[in-house]
Amino acid sequence: MSIFSSETGWLCLAVTAVLGGTVLCKCKSSGWLGSCICLAGLWGGACLLSLSLFWGFILFSALCFLIYTRLSGQELLPVDQKAVLVTGGDSGIGHALCKYLDQLGFTVFAGVLHEKGSGAEELRRTCSQRLSVLQLDITNPAQIKDAHSKVVQKVQDRGLWAVINNAGVLLLPADGELIPMNDYRQCMAVNFFGAVEVTKAFLPLLRKSKGRLVNIASMAGGVPMENLAAYGSSKAALTMFSSVMRQELSKWGVKVALVQPGGFRTNITGGSDTWDKLEKNILDHLPAEVQEDYGQDYILAQRNILSFMDKYSSADVSPVLRDVQHAVMAKSPSALYTPGRSVYLWLCLASFCPTAVFDYICENGFGPKKAMPRALRMPWKNKAM
The missing domain is CATH 3.40.50.720 (NAD(P)-binding Rossmann-like Domain)
Structure with missing residues (x-):
């Protein structure tokens, strides 16, 4: 049965969209890397939902929560003349x-x-x-x-x-x-x-x-x-x-x-x-x-x-x-x-x-072309050593 055929399915997808959108809005100031991570999470969540609606929703919600928590920690504190x-x-x-x-x-x-x-x-x-x-x-x-x-x-x-x-x-x-x-x-x-x-x-x-x-x-x-x-x-x-x-x-x-x-x-x-x-x-x-x-x-x-x-x-x-x-x-x-x-x-x-x-x-x-020590440039001395 399609996940879109029930009101519960639509409700889960709506909640998931809200969570994902919140995370994406939260990471706007975190640069392209944060956005890519969140987009990858959204894609993974969609794949999971296609396999199992309930567990996909749970796992994807947890992912959104973790990312949201991480991004919240990136907020800058006020200077306040520290x-x-x-x-x-x-x-x-x-x-x-x-x-x-x-x-x-x-x-x-x-x-x-x-x-x-x-x-x-x-x-x-x-x-x-x-x-x-x-x-x-x-x-x-x-x-x-x-x-x-x-x-x-x-x-x-x-x-x-x-x-x-x-x-x-x-x-x-x-x-x-x-x-x-x-x-x-x-x-x-x-x-x-x-x-x-x-x-x-x-x-x-x-x-x-x-x-x-x-x-x-x-x-x-x-x-x-x-x-x-x-x-x-x-x-x-x-x-x-x-x-x-x-x-x-x-x-x-x-x-x-x-x-x-x-x-x-x-x-x-x-x-x-x-x-x-x-x-x-x-x-x-x-x-x-x-x-x-x-x-x-x-x-x-x-x-x-x-x-x-x-x-x-x-x-x-x-x-x-x-x-x-x-x-x-x-x-x-x-x-x-x-x-x-x-x-x-x-x-x-x-x-x-x-x-x-x-x-x-x-x-x-890595590094410039390396010179050789004098002794290593002299074969006869190498043999003696």
Whole structure:
């Protein structure tokens, strides 16, 4: 018997249409992806109804309810002059974030490495009176303590809504064997330990406001990438820290979000003067045997990686800004954001691909053409080794 031959059938279809329409209206502001998901759900529900009216209606209604609940959590909370702290506000993504959040109406505390630097001065000149520039070297416990005191003094009873750990260093990409231990330590000191210490200092304020902790890591923290052993390891540590804190802070009502951007053009790589110093640092710390095996030409060619990264990175950091905004303002923020081209795909490949397949993809389809160390270009030495 046709499902359309009874009043009950028509009633079920009418209710289903109302549910589906409500979900579609709800997801108008969620972009094309949400619409596609809902349309797929509607199609699946129609197929189910053609098989079994009752169970099709039940399952489809449950689907609509789940999607509606999920989309309801994406609603943005009002700004209401909420206060946020951003580290690394001198330049790059942190600088852009300070301006963006200020424009949205937040009270912004811009932590900078150089309080009298050009980046800090630009923030003072271009942003509203709500923005405060704080001297904040996140590897300096005294400066963290001082920044905390200034934040508490200004926010008073309003509290601090969000901490955005953005400050980071990359240094010169190179083979892991070539990277000096000081560079490993500096990456960990800034990218991991600094973020942890800032988090610990401001967590009492976040617990009080039931606010947000947003850690900006990197795609390199979840995807093994050649020449980024120091940087990637520090970002991987920050990634795991974020996951653990997300679980531990949920009982306090604090939501933790991790942002793993792809390639965006910032000045984290520095300029040619910085590269010269980093190259000299590498050469000065290499044992003679290692320098002989790799060859000075190979070591000096490492700066080509920076040129490649700069060439293929996006100058438009707005995807990162929008994701951080969502992490700070959404009623139910996501645990992970992956702004940038193909970032989520690479994270999935690194997690689920067989190792041999993933390594083959990286070797043949990612990065600049790789030079060979001196010893590997000399067949007679290879045989001796």
